Amino acid sequence: MAGGRRRSTAGPSGPAPSISQRMNDYKVSRTYKTPSTEVIEPAYPRQTGQERFDAMTPAEQDEQFGPEKAEALRDGTISLADLVDHSELATAQDFITEKPLNAAL
DSSP: OOTTOOOOOOOTTSOOOOHHHHHHHHHHHOOOOOOOOOOOOOSSOOOOHHHHHHHSOHHHHHHHHOHHHHHHHHTTSSOGGGGEEEEOOSSSOOEEEEOOHHHHO
């Protein structure tokens, strides 16, 4: 196959193309755009959970998580990842929940 055109084969009385010839025809006759591998940084990057927690005042942290959890997060006893849990449901998608402090310790 040359020039991006399909190669015609002889009719029923002519020789049948081999599998490798047919695969080459298939590969050449189809053109796909491939995604770019260039990394583009977002204009407004998202904060991580820890960055958001650190940006809060201690009073806001206490209000959001409760005083005991907030204190454990501030002193490094637990991390935010330790508080993540999920509930499995038989008839619907699972959903993310927050562990109680005693389960995170």
